[in-house]
Amino acid sequence: MVGYRRIVVKVNGVQYEREVEPRRLLVDFLRDDLELIGTHVGCEHGICGACTVLFNGRTARSCLMFAVQADGAEVMTVESLAENGKLHPIQEAFREHHGLQCGFCTPGMLMTTYEFLNENPDPSEEEVRKAISGVLCRCTGYKQVIDSVMAAAAEMKGK
C-alpha cells in the first residue's frame, strides 16, 4: 500500500516533523494534524479562497496542495498575524469596519490582504476590489471588506 512520508515544515515560525500520507491536503494537515484551525476549508477546489495561506511567502490555496509538497517549506497561516494578543492592523481594520459577519472567509480575506498590501501599500478601491475577488464572502456584500482593506492600508502606511 501507499507509504507515509516524513516531512519537516515550518509553520508560523515553528518547525514541525510529521508522517503524512501523500494524498493529505495541506489544509487538512494544518487543521487536523497541527490543530491550526484558523485556516478554513470551504469548497476544496480552489474557488472560495477560505483556505488561502502564504506558502514560501506567496499566497496559495492550501486545498490545492499536498502536505508532502510543503516538505522544507515555510507556511504562514492566519494564526501568525496577531502578536502577543495584539491584533495585526489588518485584523484591527476588519474588526473596526465590520469586514466579517460569520467569519468563514476571514482567514482567506486576511491572508490575501496581507500579500496584497505588501505588494501594493497604496491601492485604489478598484485594485482592492480586484485583489479580494478571489475570496468569496456570502455575508458582507464586500462593501465592508473593501472599507477594511482601505483602512488597513491607510493605517499601515501611516506607520
Next chain:
Amino acid sequence: MKPSAFEYFTPNTVEEAVGLLEKYEDEAKILAGGQSLVPIMNFRLGRPEVLIDINGIRDLDYIKEEGDDLLIGALTRQRDVELSPRVQEKCPILAEAVSFIGHVPIRNRGTIGGSLVHADPSSELTTVICCLDGEMKVVGPPGDRTLGPEEFFLTYLTTSLEPSEILVEVRIPTLPQNTGWSFVELSRRVSDFAIVGVATLLFMEDGGICKEARIALGGVAPTPIRAEEAEELLAGQKITDALIVKAGEEAAEIAEAEPDYHASAEYRKDMARVFVQRGLREALNKVRGGE
C-alpha cells in the same frame, strides 16, 4: 471530497521524470502547479495511481531570451510570467493574457507548462500561444521534439504528448516594434473561465498598412483556433472600422461553439464577433498611440 491514494515521486531532473513516466505511463500524472489537477483529484474525476511532482526540477523555471524569442521553462509560475519586466517589454500580450488566469494565489502556483498541457480550449495561455505561434518543446525517451500549436492541441483537454513525454519549454516570439496587440475576454466574473477569449496581433508597416494580422479565439471550439479568413481580410490593408466590423463577422463564422450553462452556442458565437471587433480596435489604438 478527498483525492484517492497515490504513490508519490519527486524527481530532481527531467531524465528521472521521463524514466518514471516510461515506467508508469498512463497510471501517472505530472504534478506541476496543481491548480487544475488537484481539483480534478479532489472531485475524484481523476484518480492517478502515481503522481510525479516536478516542482523539485528547479532548472525548468526560467525566462530568457534567445535571438528574437523568449524561452520560458515549463515550470515557470504564471505570476512570474505576468510580472516579468522582460515579458512585459518584449511580449506584452503574453503578460496581459496571463493576468486573466484565475486569481493571484492561483497564478502563484499555476505554471505556464501545466496550463498548456491541460489544454482547456477556453484557457488564456492556449489562446495566446495559438496567436503567437509559440512552440512547445517536449522530451521523451527517444529525445526532444518541438510542436507548434496546431500539432500540440488536439481537442478538449488533449494534446499530442505521448504518455512518457513531458513539456519542458515554451518558445515565444517577441513582438517587433510597431505591433498592435490585445487580449480581451468575456467571463461571468473577474478571473472566471472565459466564455470567449480573443488574442489579436497587428504587424504594421510604414504608412499605416497592416502587413499581417493574427486573430486567435478561445472557448469556441475544441482547441484554440485562428480566424484565418478574417486575418486575410486585414492583411495588406489600411485598417478601417468597416474592415474591423467585417473581420469580426468573418471570425465568428468559424466558431463551433457548444452550449453550456454559462452561454448558448449562439451567444458564444455572437460574442466571438463582438470581442474580435473590440480586440482589433484595441490593438489598432495601441499601435496608433505608439506612432
